[in-house]
Amino acid sequence: MDDRYEAVGKFASAICQNILANLNERTENFRLGDGFETTTNSVFSALIARQSALALGMAESPLTWSGHIAPVILRSMVDLLITFRWIAINPRDRSIEYVNYGLGSEKLLTSHYQKQIEDGTDDDRIRKIAEANFAWIESQQFHIFVEVKLGSWAGTSIRKMCEETGDKDLYNFAYVPFSAAVHNMWNHVGKWNARTCDNPMHKQHSVGVIADAWPIVDFMFRACKYLELTLEAFDKFYEFRSDITPPTQEFNEHIEQLGASWNSVQSSSDEGAERV
Template identity: 40%
Template sequence: MTNDTRKPVLDDHVAVRRKLIPPFLHKLGGKFSQYSWTRQLVPEALWIGLLIDNCGYKSARDHAQALGKAAFSARNKFDCPPFVKFSTFAELSDSQKQATISSLKQASLAAIRHSMAPLAAVIPDHPLAFLGKVDASPEQNARFPELLREFYDRNSRAAVHSTAIGYGLGLDQEKIHVAAHLIEDLIAKFKVIEDYPETEESRRAAGAFRAAAPTLFMGVNVDEAQFETDAPWVESFWEHIAGFGPCLISDTLQDETTDSADALKLFIFDYRNAVRADLRARLAAWPLDLNEIEVFEVVTALLCRQATLTMEIASSPGTWTPHLAPIFLRAIADVFINLAWILKDPRPRARMYVEDGQGAIKLQIAHQKRAIEAATDANEADQLRSMIELWGGWLSAQRIEALVEVNLGSWSGLNTRKMADEAGFLDFYNYVYQPFSSAVHSNWAHVSMFNTVHCQNPAHRWHRAAAIAPAPIDPSWLYLASKYLSKTLAHFDDVYGLDLPHAAFDLVASQLAETVEETES
């Protein structure tokens, strides 16, 4: 017997109730809000990216410093925030804006105006619009969507260079203070960052600048160490950008086609297409709001999850038995209760749902890294590395992994019964979720009924023996799955005031009615 004395994974995290809190977050006493580089920081850092894209890194740095100094001097307040994030410029009064313009050299003023031109074409009243407007060239307008796409990746050259310039602005305005023994190292980082990502030194320097991004571009209340909520500019940015063009995504809701003449196969294809039609109707009726992006993502993903489970049941008649169908139905019930609870207060609850999933993947990655340490098989180790790379990329595209909390309990902080009760669906929990849990957990109620038979020898105390109960295929299981899908869609419709058809449920109901009539006749 081996004695594993290794430290637990994420041992540097602090356990608080049922959560593992990263050390940096714990030091802030829970006053740190999770943030997204793409959704919250990009609108605040984009002005620097536009400068770099138009002028090059060195010239952009000089023009940004000139603008920052001019605005800081015009504000003339010791406690004013650094002029790093874009929305801070919108806080200047009219007289301060005029003073800022007067302090700028003509070369910097012209360069900044020209750099902001493609943004001004989309959002005329952006925070630097007071500097004056010039028309963007066709090349600039064509380049703007590409720059925005590049900027979404916080590891991109544009994002890293913008963060480095932002850090320099904070130093220049004396809002970032560096200990004396760290100054030389910081100077070295600034010297090599222009080469990013070509050299190892520049890649190491980038990490330091990226770590400062939330302080630079979200703002921080020094007295409370509390990150500010999104500025009005961030909401305005996404409202305008949403109309920049249609969504560019792969269409996964296209109808299927078949040349089969088999009645059952035709029914399944018709049913799957009806589910897709129900989904398409709701997505078309619920416009995308980029300021409620997590709500949109979570709600539509759960609707699609529900549809997927139901379609998979329909595609596999072999699952229409009491051995397997309750497992699917319990999963469907789970989705419904989660969605119903989220829709009671969508914005914070959708975020909780997302952050719980991110924490789960962080913990999974930590366990996979531990497994590599113990792996003796090279192929197994390679598979683990591939999984770490896959899930690590998924996580880092959304959050900085070092700032992600791990929730070891329920994602909502409530048990499922309480969630159902708060959402107004306690009966659904009692009559659907709970009974089907027997099959999921293989408890005695389910196992005794479907995996045992009584011995018929009267001398054997009526004991049970192992068995696999025969279970004929029964389409009523598909009817239940369709009913719960319809219930999910109907609740979504009620919350958002929609009146849309339920083609999939109608199809199953009519098909079963025809089958019953044929049987009776």
């Protein structure tokens, strides 16, 4: 194995261990907050687990540290951070709205499956999916009382949510740029999947390409950052004090070692090429 990849693996392993440690500290034997605020506690605990899962997925898969995959994951992490902060302003009502919208969306999906079955689709897999979805909804709320709502679950735009939480920069410099990757807009595709044709007679049209730029460790830093900001919002809400190293600090403690190992291998490779 190339020593560079081994160095990346060691770096990623340290980040993974830190992510899990931070999550476990806050979710094992969960005894924070008002015990009667079941929905709020459930939502916040699940959201930090989701954010940790996204960061962990990136750390476990270093090949995602490119402009092709990482921005899609980071956009989801930014979205979650905004959601968490916005719910925390009015936790009781907004956590209920958040859950009810999700249940309504699942009810609508289940009804589509049931319609296929009623129309004569003879597929046992669809029937099992519909039954599992129905059971999941019923485990939380009687199916007949679940309301299906369309549009934004929050009833407002992401931009306004950021304004309300006091972080417009998060919208301008993270949510919007990463959205370009999610929606395959030209200001992403044109940078990462297009190059100018070599033939000057072709009017400088673009040719499809998969840009080879890896590893971009800043993407992993951003994942650590958005996870840390979410954990900070969690800790602030529950007045919790953590003894675990924050994700960005863990990143900074290991990134120099990764850089030194990577550059050392690269230097040795260049020297060998010169001898040849």
